[in-house]
Amino acid sequence: MSTKNPAPGQGAFAAPGDPAAHATDFATRNADAFERIVQQRMRDVGVPDHLIGDTPFGGGVRRAFHPDADTGGGVTVGRGINVDSGVLNPNLLGDPAAGGAARTWARARLRDRIDAVIAHEHEECLRGTDQAARQHAPTTGLRISDEARAILRQMAAGNP
Amino acid sequence: MIHKLTIGHFDVEALKQGRLVVLRPLDMTVVARLLQEFGQVNEQGQASLGGHAVEAKNGYLVCPWLMAQRVLATEDFARRLHQETGCVMYDAGRWELVTLEQMASW
Numbered sequence: 019m020s021t022k023n024p025a026p027g028q029g030a031f032a033a034p035g036d037p038a039a040h041a042t043d044f045a046t047r048n049a050d051a052f053e054r055i056v057q058q059r060m061r062d063v064g065v066p067d068h069l070i071g072d073t074p075f076g077g078g079v080r081r082a083f084h085p086d087a088d089t090g091g092g093v094t095v096g097r098g099i100n101v102d103s104g105v106l107n108p109n110l111l112g113d114p115a116a117g118g119a120a121r122t123w124a125r126a127r128l129r130d131r132i133d134a135v136i137a138h139e140h141e142e143c144l145r146g147t148d149q150a151a152r153q154h155a156p157t158t159g160l161r162i163s164d165e166a167r168a169i170l171r172q173m174a175a176g177n178p
Numbered sequence: 179m180i181h182k183l184t185i186g187h188f189d190v191e192a193l194k195q196g197r198l199v200v201l202r203p204l205d206m207t208v209v210a211r212l213l214q215e216f217g218q219v220n221e222q223g224q225a226s227l228g229g230h231a232v233e234a235k236n237g238y239l240v241c242p243w244l245m246a247q248r249v250l251a252t253e254d255f256a257r258r259l260h261q262e263t264g265c266v267m268y269d270a271g272r273w274e275l276v277t278l279e280q281m282a283s284w
Binding site for chain 1: 179180181182195196197198229230244245246247270271272273274283284
């Protein structure tokens with residue numbers, strides 16, 4: 019007989035034990051759909067076509083979405099940017115209970131997380147360093163959401 | 179978005195082509211000692227740096243580095259491990275080797 023109210027941490031709606039592994043698994047199973055979504059979002063916010071996508075680590079075709087990677091997104095400086103399965107991981111920036119960027123990220127919509135990653139990687143692609151990307155991404159010229167800028171401001175504040 | 183530091187004894191030419199080839203495993207005695215010094219190791223033997231988990235792979239490590247905040251413990255750990263073992267640091271998200279000099283301004 020099924021339990022109507024399972025113990026905390028159990029049941030169909032329980033949080034996965036390893037959010038990163040869960041995110042990568044979901045991303046891999048839906049990689050082509052995410053590829054279309056991320057490519058379109060990059061165009062919508064104003065990323066130039068020649069910077070949309072790059073080659074995944076380990077080789078393969080150029081893609082805007084890398085399901086096997088788990089860092090939110092990556093960059094080949096000067097050549098292209100990608101979003102990865104990390105956008106599906108609420109704990110990507112750390113324990114949300116710690117507050118700051120980790121909590122803002124965990125509470126954000128997927129669309130806002132994708133926007134934040136696109137802006138960060140775009141700035142890193144143009145400026146060459148993560149440090150510069152953190153500094154300039156909150157004021158990016160890309161048409162990202164206000165919620166994404168809030169995430170990026172939190173990240174910049176954590177890295178003076 | 180975040181950057182992890184992949185640390186090990188790798189074929190540098192293969193890294194430039196986006197392939198991770200381990201030439202020999204890290205000396206885990208040294209790794210364990212330095213993780214105790216710069217990070218935390220729990221009762222199950224799981225290590226963390228700056229409160230973020232360290233991933234032990236087949237002969238190499240993937241360490242949290244540029245997270246919501248910069249994890250200075252990872253930089254200190256990597257610096258000492260490099261000095262003691264001659265290991266290589268690599269940013270797989272950018273396909274780039276990381277030198278000790280570059281770490282502070284990556």
